[in-house]
Amino acid sequence: MPLLTPAAAILNIGVAEFALSPRAHGATVLQLDWRPPADGDRDLGLLLARLEDDQDDPIGARVSAANALAVQRILSARPMLVSVRPAAEVVPGLGPRMILHAGPPIAWERMCGPVKGAIIGATLFEGWADSPEAATALIESGALTFELCHDHGAVGPMAGILSPSMPVVVVENGPGDTRAFATMNEGLGKVLRFGAYGQEVLDRLRWMADTLGPALDAALGLHGPVDLRTLIAQALQMGDECHNRNAAATSLFARRLATSIVRAVPADTAIEVLDFLAQNDHFFLNLSMAACKSTMDAAHGIDGSTVVTAMARNGVDFGIRVSGTGDAWFTAPATVPNGLYFPGYGPEQANPDLGDSAITETRGIGGFAMAAAPAIVRFVGGTAEDALGYTREMQRITLTRDADFSLPPLGFVGTPTGIDLRRVVETGTAPVINTGIAHREPGVGQIGAGIARAPLACFADALRAVGRQLGLGGTS
Amino acid sequence: MPLLTPAAAILNIGVAEFALSPRAHGATVLQLDWRPPADGDRDLGLLLARLEDDQDDPIGARVSAANALAVQRILSARPMLVSVRPAAEVVPGLGPRMILHAGPPIAWERMCGPVKGAIIGATLFEGWADSPEAATALIESGALTFELCHDHGAVGPMAGILSPSMPVVVVENGPGDTRAFATMNEGLGKVLRFGAYGQEVLDRLRWMADTLGPALDAALGLHGPVDLRTLIAQALQMGDECHNRNAAATSLFARRLATSIVRAVPADTAIEVLDFLAQNDHFFLNLSMAACKSTMDAAHGIDGSTVVTAMARNGVDFGIRVSGTGDAWFTAPATVPNGLYFPGYGPEQANPDLGDSAITETRGIGGFAMAAAPAIVRFVGGTAEDALGYTREMQRITLTRDADFSLPPLGFVGTPTGIDLRRVVETGTAPVINTGIAHREPGVGQIGAGIARAPLACFADALRAVGRQLGLGGTS
Numbered sequence: 009m010p011l012l013t014p015a016a017a018i019l020n021i022g023v024a025e026f027a028l029s030p031r032a033h034g035a036t037v038l039q040l041d042w043r044p045p046a047d048g049d050r051d052l053g054l055l056l057a058r059l060e061d062d063q064d065d066p067i068g069a070r071v072s073a074a075n076a077l078a079v080q081r082i083l084s085a086r087p088m089l090v091s092v093r094p095a096a097e098v099v100p101g102l103g104p105r106m107i108l109h110a111g112p113p114i115a116w117e118r119m120c121g122p123v124k125g126a127i128i129g130a131t132l133f134e135g136w137a138d139s140p141e142a143a144t145a146l147i148e149s150g151a152l153t154f155e156l157c158h159d160h161g162a163v164g165p166m167a168g169i170l171s172p173s174m175p176v177v178v179v180e181n182g183p184g185d186t187r188a189f190a191t192m193n194e195g196l197g198k199v200l201r202f203g204a205y206g207q208e209v210l211d212r213l214r215w216m217a218d219t220l221g222p223a224l225d226a227a228l229g230l231h232g233p234v235d236l237r238t239l240i241a242q243a244l245q246m247g248d249e250c251h252n253r254n255a256a257a258t259s260l261f262a263r264r265l266a267t268s269i270v271r272a273v274p275a276d277t278a279i280e281v282l283d284f285l286a287q288n289d290h291f292f293l294n295l296s297m298a299a300c301k302s303t304m305d306a307a308h309g310i311d312g313s314t315v316v317t318a319m320a321r322n323g324v325d326f327g328i329r330v331s332g333t334g335d336a337w338f339t340a341p342a343t344v345p346n347g348l349y350f351p352g353y354g355p356e357q358a359n360p361d362l363g364d365s366a367i368t369e370t371r372g373i374g375g376f377a378m379a380a381a382p383a384i385v386r387f388v389g390g391t392a393e394d395a396l397g398y399t400r401e402m403q404r405i406t407l408t409r410d411a412d413f414s415l416p417p418l419g420f421v422g423t424p425t426g427i428d429l430r431r432v433v434e435t436g437t438a439p440v441i442n443t444g445i446a447h448r449e450p451g452v453g454q455i456g457a458g459i460a461r462a463p464l465a466c467f468a469d470a471l472r473a474v475g476r477q478l479g480l481g482g483t484s
Numbered sequence: 485m486p487l488l489t490p491a492a493a494i495l496n497i498g499v500a501e502f503a504l505s506p507r508a509h510g511a512t513v514l515q516l517d518w519r520p521p522a523d524g525d526r527d528l529g530l531l532l533a534r535l536e537d538d539q540d541d542p543i544g545a546r547v548s549a550a551n552a553l554a555v556q557r558i559l560s561a562r563p564m565l566v567s568v569r570p571a572a573e574v575v576p577g578l579g580p581r582m583i584l585h586a587g588p589p590i591a592w593e594r595m596c597g598p599v600k601g602a603i604i605g606a607t608l609f610e611g612w613a614d615s616p617e618a619a620t621a622l623i624e625s626g627a628l629t630f631e632l633c634h635d636h637g638a639v640g641p642m643a644g645i646l647s648p649s650m651p652v653v654v655v656e657n658g659p660g661d662t663r664a665f666a667t668m669n670e671g672l673g674k675v676l677r678f679g680a681y682g683q684e685v686l687d688r689l690r691w692m693a694d695t696l697g698p699a700l701d702a703a704l705g706l707h708g709p710v711d712l713r714t715l716i717a718q719a720l721q722m723g724d725e726c727h728n729r730n731a732a733a734t735s736l737f738a739r740r741l742a743t744s745i746v747r748a749v750p751a752d753t754a755i756e757v758l759d760f761l762a763q764n765d766h767f768f769l770n771l772s773m774a775a776c777k778s779t780m781d782a783a784h785g786i787d788g789s790t791v792v793t794a795m796a797r798n799g800v801d802f803g804i805r806v807s808g809t810g811d812a813w814f815t816a817p818a819t820v821p822n823g824l825y826f827p828g829y830g831p832e833q834a835n836p837d838l839g840d841s842a843i844t845e846t847r848g849i850g851g852f853a854m855a856a857a858p859a860i861v862r863f864v865g866g867t868a869e870d871a872l873g874y875t876r877e878m879q880r881i882t883l884t885r886d887a888d889f890s891l892p893p894l895g896f897v898g899t900p901t902g903i904d905l906r907r908v909v910e911t912g913t914a915p916v917i918n919t920g921i922a923h924r925e926p927g928v929g930q931i932g933a934g935i936a937r938a939p940l941a942c943f944a945d946a947l948r949a950v951g952r953q954l955g956l957g958g959t960s
């Protein structure tokens with residue numbers, strides 16, 4: 009006969025305070041962390057119910073099929089780095105006096121410091137003005153056009169400024185029939201993407217256009233396309249999450265391409281290029297972003313799909329795009345990431361969340377793959393256990409796991425992939441974004457790194473738009 | 485008032501069967517996995533008691549101080565890769581017709597297949613014979629001398645064969661005033677270290693001597709010494725344990741040295757060298773081993789120290805050296821590692837444990853740092869949780885943790901470092917070694933990888949020798 013009877017335990021669901029009294033009297037209470045769906049918003053809750061997968065309901069069946077197709081397109085993507093070309097030559101629709109920027113749309117007047125600084129820098133780099141003052145006057149005259157990277161198949165970290173003379177990496181995803189573009193990573197310190205536009209910044213951009221771009225393009229011509237999916241998969245086994253940590257992917261890339269670089273260009277040039285790749289642990293970031301953009305564009309534009317295909321920030325607004333709602337952006341104010349600051353800096357100097365780099369999380373790496381990169385908590389804050397926790401948490405809001413992007417510390421399960429608007433709204437779980445933190449003044453550069461959360465309001469708005477698109481007009 | 489009373493539990497120490505009856509009657513039994521020290525060997529147990537740290541006892545104080553010094557020498561080591569030179573030029577005491585091999589001493593007749601094959605290969609490579617038959621006859625005539633890598637400051641993976649014309653990496657540990665040497669890694673497939681001696685093996689060795697060695701030496705001359713401790717520390721954050729997995733360290737090394745290679749040699753040569761580094765994920769293994777050898781040699785030869793300074797295998801015998809017992813080897817039969825086999829192979833074809841590469845575990849990386857490399861379980865067997873478990877288990881038998889070699893998945897604690905003979909004997913916990921598995925026939929190559937355990941008998945014998953050295957003769 010047992011010496012003990014099983015515990016007469018209490019299960020408390022929701023408000024934790026209800027359990028205080030029984031617990032005080034010695035009861036064993038299991039607290040279930042539960043909130044009503046959509047944080048108790050009745051209309052959203054009803055809309056969610058209508059949009060659930062349901063083969064017996066025309067709408068439920070349509071959403072289910074659309075999401076299955078979106079997931080299939082994400083998982084079957086094979087982004088290949090094929091060339092490095094001047095943006096004017098390859099980026100579709102890029103006008104001769106057009107500058108692309110990160111995030112959702114924003115007018116010059118509302119732009120944050122780093123974006124304004126980077127636009128001034130691009131204006132100087134293009135030779136459209138010969139001083140910052142002249143550049144500002146030109147911009148304010150309306151002579152330049154600003155459009156979104158995301159509208160031109162491109163993505164850019166931080167300010168994300170892309171102008172016609174800049175070289176861009178060209179990534180082709182054959183199965184999805186998509187192409188994506190990104191400028192190349194400049195390294196740390198005074199760089200355009202943080203809004204710096206001094207002579208050293210312009211000189212580096214000139215070298216990248218005249219030397220680095222053509223050299224890598226020639227090397228790729230000899231080497232053949234580089235399979236970025238395989239490189240990312242390898243790097244995820246080597247402590248990178250391919251957003252804020254790219255040391256392994258950059259090393260693998262540089263080591264693989266070194267021979268072709270030496271074959272392709274004179275030794276002096278090869279030395280400069282190899283040295284640049286050796287000094288910049290973030291070089292792979294922009295390749296990772298372009299790979300993710302080409303992947304998510306393949307899943308974009310599927311009627312009825314609730315899969316998020318872009319998350320992007322312009323330093324003022326945070327915006328998302330959803331597969332089923334076309335080019336519409338759903339925005340909310342961008343917030344300052346929660347993170348660690350370099351010595352001498354703090355949150356009061358931080359710009360709100362900035363850049364297209366959240367395309368990595370949209371694809372299921374970056375913050376979603378933090379479990380792969382426990383060492384990164386030294387950079388963004390938290391513990392190694394937190395890194396596992398972020399990945400586990402993101403399972404709640406994603407449709408699948410990408411078995412090719414397997415995470416050794418979690419027993420080789422795949423990264424959570426395919427953010428489902430419905431699950432974000434239902435659970436109130438905001439996507440986690442592993443990001444750099446920019447100084448709010450142009451040109452100071454990176455002052456820290458941390459974890460940002462996508463604002464939930466974007467997702468609720470997007471869900472309502474999906475509802476309207478599916479004829480559920482009464483639920484707005 | 486509590487609804488429950490605390491469990492009236494039973495604590496059972498040692499033999500688990502004693503708890504069967506109470507458990508069958510419903511008792512909650514906590515089983516404590518306990519064994520008597522030294523597995524109940526009375527003499528060893530008494531010896532252990534005499535050798536414990538004890539400031540009030542001359543012997544205990546002496547052992548304590550000796551081990552503190554050994555630990556200090558390990559932690560303060562700064563192994564730097566300074567050059568790549570022909571072995572005859574730099575390896576002390578290497579005679580003109582001498583061949584060095586891995587592990588403890590062994591006569592030609594008792595050597596395993598891979599070691600015999602590699603010795604035949606080295607004899608052909610040196611031009612001492614022009615056929616395998618002539619090489620064998622020459623060897624059996626006694627015209628060649630065989631000595632240990634470990635006796636010449638060298639280490640070699642698997643067969644560990646080192647002959648005068650081979651280029652070796654030279655690693656200097658300034659603080660310890662030690663130098664260590666290792667041949668360079670040939671890659672996978674048909675290679676000398678697994679006992680192959682065909683023309684492609686000899687051609688590769690010739691290329692390594694004529695091209696790779698001089699090119700890397702020239703590159704190092706331009707670059708300056710490479711800090712291997714820092715490289716290992718970085719690689720431990722990138723999924724390497726620097727024994728069986730070296731992809732990150734090799735990539736970091738190749739990327740860092742690429743510029744200097746291009747500067748140092750003609751483009752054609754640079755292309756060959758960069759291509760070789762790009763194709764061989766294990767290139768860093770031999771650098772890791774030389775770094776560990778230079779570190780552990782600094783901790784060797786301290787009277788009274790119970791720190792293990794070498795673990796090495798010749799494919800027949802497993803041997804250890806201990807800081808306080810000089811050049812004596814304590815050996816036991818080598819066993820076949822427990823691991824995963826490549827398709828078509830199994831344990832029946834496996835050679836018993838082979839090579840000097842266990843110097844990495846002796847230093848506290850390799851199997852001791854498995855927590856850093858959860859992805860490796862796909863190669864050696866087990867789960868990601870097992871990888872953490874090995875590192876945790878090795879804490880029981882080590883004197884310290886190396887904070888510079890921090891392990892992100894374990895909350896950034898350092899690798900367990902400084903194997904203490906006393907703890908191995910007391911707990912019966914054998915050091916874990918993460919190793920490749922060679923085919924027992926020469927030249928077939930690697931057929932798997934797995935986990936080996938050092939035989940406990942070596943450690944008991946070594947402990948008795950420490951006792952004798954300290955005048956505790958009565959304990960056999």
